Amino acid sequence: MDNQGLSSYFQFKNVNWPNMWSATWETIWMTLVAMILVAVIGIALGLILFETRNKNGFWYRLLNLVVSVLVNIFRSIPYIILIVLLLPITKNIVGTIIGPTAAIPSLVISAAPFYARMVESNFHEIDNGVIEAVKSMGATNWEIIWKVLIPESTPALIAGATVTTISLISYTAMAGAIGAGGLGNLAYLDGFQSNNNSITLVATVIILIFVFIVQYIGDAFVKGTDKRGL
Amino acid sequence: MIKFKDVSKVFQLKGSQLKAVNDVNLTIDDGDIFGIIGYSGAGKSTLVRMLNGLETPTTGSVEVHGHDIAKLSGRELRDQQKQIGMIFQHFNLLWSRSIIDNVMLPLELAHVDKASRVAKAKKLIELVGLKGRENDYPSELSGGQKQRVGIARALANDPKLLISDEATSALDPQTTDEILELLLKINRELGITIVLITHEMHAIRKVAKNVAVMQDGQVVEQGSVSEIFNHPQQAITKRFVSENDTPDSNDTMMALDELVERYPNGSIIKLTFSGERSQSPVVSQVAKQRPNLEINIIEGSLHPTQTGTIGVLVIQLLGDADEQKKALQDFKTLKVETEVISRG
Ligand SMILES: Nc1ncnc2c1ncn2[C@@H]1O[C@H](COP(=O)(O)OP(=O)(O)OP(=O)(O)O)[C@@H](O)[C@H]1O
Ligand SMILES: [Mg+2]
Numbered sequence: 001m002d003n004q005g006l007s008s009y010f011q012f013k014n015v016n017w018p019n020m021w022s023a024t025w026e027t028i029w030m031t032l033v034a035m036i037l038v039a040v041i042g043i044a045l046g047l048i049l050f051e052t053r054n055k056n057g058f059w060y061r062l063l064n065l066v067v068s069v070l071v072n073i074f075r076s077i078p079y080i081i082l083i084v085l086l087l088p089i090t091k092n093i094v095g096t097i098i099g100p101t102a103a104i105p106s107l108v109i110s111a112a113p114f115y116a117r118m119v120e121s122n123f124h125e126i127d128n129g130v131i132e133a134v135k136s137m138g139a140t141n142w143e144i145i146w147k148v149l150i151p152e153s154t155p156a157l158i159a160g161a162t163v164t165t166i167s168l169i170s171y172t173a174m175a176g177a178i179g180a181g182g183l184g185n186l187a188y189l190d191g192f193q194s195n196n197n198s199i200t201l202v203a204t205v206i207i208l209i210f211v212f213i214v215q216y217i218g219d220a221f222v223k224g225t226d227k228r229g230l
Numbered sequence: 231m232i233k234f235k236d237v238s239k240v241f242q243l244k245g246s247q248l249k250a251v252n253d254v255n256l257t258i259d260d261g262d263i264f265g266i267i268g269y270s271g272a273g274k275s276t277l278v279r280m281l282n283g284l285e286t287p288t289t290g291s292v293e294v295h296g297h298d299i300a301k302l303s304g305r306e307l308r309d310q311q312k313q314i315g316m317i318f319q320h321f322n323l324l325w326s327r328s329i330i331d332n333v334m335l336p337l338e339l340a341h342v343d344k345a346s347r348v349a350k351a352k353k354l355i356e357l358v359g360l361k362g363r364e365n366d367y368p369s370e371l372s373g374g375q376k377q378r379v380g381i382a383r384a385l386a387n388d389p390k391l392l393i394s395d396e397a398t399s400a401l402d403p404q405t406t407d408e409i410l411e412l413l414l415k416i417n418r419e420l421g422i423t424i425v426l427i428t429h430e431m432h433a434i435r436k437v438a439k440n441v442a443v444m445q446d447g448q449v450v451e452q453g454s455v456s457e458i459f460n461h462p463q464q465a466i467t468k469r470f471v472s473e474n475d476t477p478d479s480n481d482t483m484m485a486l487d488e489l490v491e492r493y494p495n496g497s498i499i500k501l502t503f504s505g506e507r508s509q510s511p512v513v514s515q516v517a518k519q520r521p522n523l524e525i526n527i528i529e530g531s532l533h534p535t536q537t538g539t540i541g542v543l544v545i546q547l548l549g550d551a552d553e554q555k556k557a558l559q560d561f562k563t564l565k566v567e568t569e570v571i572s573r574g
Binding site for chain 1: 283307308309310311312314316318320326327335336340367369
């Protein structure tokens with residue numbers, strides 16, 4: 001039997017490489033598209049949370065309450081349950097529940113709140129004195145956002161985005177298991193269900209390489225933008 | 231011209247109120263360097279932050295260059311803010327921007343075109359003595375250099391008023407003096423009014439022309455610097471003045487204690503002279519009038535201020551207690567401020 005024991009991991013002749021590469025591209029595509037949306041939505045929500053915190057006024061409080069509650073809810077639902085929960089909505093938005101595109105809504109909805117909280121706390125780390133100094137120069141709120149909040153927290157925003165991207169990669173694998181394609185799907189169907197350990201191993205190694213590359217690029221950008229400790 | 235009229239500021243705390251500024255009336259003339267001194271929590275920052283709209287008065291009005299700051303709309307206020315520069319204890323530079331980009335920030339906010347921004351920023355960086363460091367980042371500068379960048383940034387929009395909130399409090403004495411010199415130079419060369427908050431009498435003496443003393447939200451005393459130095463009325467002012475020129479180092483205090491022990495019938499007096507008095511032979515005059523007294527000079531110093539020189543002399547009077555009292559009276563008639571530091 002060559003599908004049992006340690007040697008079963010190294011039957012590389014059983015690996016369908018074209019399938020493997022297309023699954024790899026699907027994973028990369030899902031991760032990148034989801035991450036771009038997560039970054040935009042996460043920063044927007046983070047800004048709303050930051051700007052409405054500790055403010056007086058009914059609308060500020062209401063907005064803060066609504067966004068916090070939604071963020072907390074979607075951050076707390078385990079991803080595998082969220083996909084299933086969102087199936088009908090996904091079908092409406094994307095038109096299908098199978099394939100990499102179908103995974104995007106659930107990926108974004110689970111990761112954006114996670115990133116939004118990080119963004120909010122990154123903004124809180126900025127020295128209040130700096131914000132006030134720029135305010136005293138006659139800056140509008142938008143100018144504060146574009147010239148202070150975002151530039152001053154860029155390294156932290158990138159570090160948070162790196163962590164989020166890495167969790168997105170593992171989410172795509174989970175999404176794959178229920179039909180979204182990608183390496184998770186391949187490892188599950190062709191690896192686990194067909195008893196082909198080599199495929200599982202190769203898929204794992206590719207995912208690891210992907211994670212390492214993301215981490216490396218993220219670290220490089222953090223270092224390049226951080227001018228605090230030259 | 232800046233006018234605080236019956237200004238009070240009340241902060242609402244959980245379950246209580248805090249009157250940070252209490253019925254302040256002040257007028258600051260154009261071109262002045264106006265010092266505000268007081269201990270921590272006196273309300274100095276709260277008061278000056280009303281000048282550029284960072285704080286609004288609960289009652290009363292704050293007028294800057296003819297505008298009632300609290301009455302301005304958002305846009306009008308931002309336009310006014312562009313004419314007021316402010317520097318801070320912790321500099322508050324943006325670490326993500328290079329020196330020149332920090333100095334250009336106020337110009338960006340005022341929508342000045344790029345070429346003029348660069349030209350102006352370079353000129354200011356040169357003015358504050360940092361030529362050649364334009365493309366460095368704040369993290370590469372010392373505290374004093376950071377404050378120079380802060381000053382250049384505050385001057386970017388040619389303000390009429392510069393507010394300095396404890397701008398030298400995080401710096402060592404030498405650097406403090408350099409920054410104070412720079413502020414003096416800016417005041418002289420550009421004619422900018424400077425409001426200088428501090429808790430160091432030294433800074434006031436060195437650069438201010440007029441001063442207000444704050445305590446518990448109130449201005450308890452104000453006037454020209456030499457007036458306040460020579461004739462402090464309030465206990466707190468006296469404390470600030472003596473902090474500044476009483477022999478306060480441990481060594482001198484020990485030496486004084488020794489003198490008191492050795493000559494139990496003597497007393498140690500601090501004399502403060504101002505203006506022409508600092509040059510007249512007051513001590514020898516008194517010595518001649520009281521031949522039975524011995525006068526022992528312990529320590530003396532001269533402090534030039536923006537409104538005249540102040541001299542401080544610490545002496546010991548030895549002899550009959552009655553004669554000592556009379557000598558004190560003599561000094562007073564000669565218009566010299568006296569303070570008994572210790573009596574044997
Ligand atoms: N935003 C605020 N909310 C509540 N209380 C405040 C606020 N700002 C200042 N205070 C209080 O007002 C009082 C005066 O503060 P302020 O900062 O004006 O003092 P200061 O004279 O500048 O002191 P320091 O020398 O320490 O800077 C303090 O008791 C302070 O706690
Ligand atoms: Mg203060």
